[in-house]
Amino acid sequence: MTAQRFTIMCEFDGGTFLSQVHATDEEQALIAWSEVLRREKPMGGDSLLIAYEAAARKDDLTAVESLSGVWCWSGMVESRLILTHMVRSA
Template identity: 35%
Template sequence: MPLYTFILEFEGGTYLSQVVAQSFVQAPVAWADELVPGEIKGMRETSLNELRIATQGSAPVPLNGLQRAWCFSTLVRGRLALVHFVETSEPGASKPAPSAPQLDHQPLR
């Protein structure tokens, strides 16, 4: 399943997180379900529930000129929550973690 990276703008803060989901339509719901009260300034359980409900009822909007990038927005207790997200890796894509550069150590003479 693809990995999605989410960028949330809320109450002057920027919050990033990642989630694995079956599709870009299901990704916002999976993302909102993983949010924890207190991680986002000004969002307690009631606010998170509003956000979760909003993700279930709206379709992400593709960003013009970009591939695999979407956005959606909603009001949470009367405050704007702007969310952008990007499919960070394709299904089945697996890249090894970058390794540290190998240095050739030669004794000083």
């Protein structure tokens, strides 16, 4: 399967964080995003916690109804909500 580009928009702790990754499907894109978080740490020390949650809970990724190529993933990091949308962008 050919890698596609996914754009990830993440709302966490009052900030909005954007990333792009290449992956074969949406679950692999969430894992690739977790690797970006570990490497680049855009959310400071919380990046590692979010990366762990994303990789561990990739099965919680949900397709957004009535839209093609759009998913949502949310979770809790130390009692703070993380809301993430992923769009297949190429």
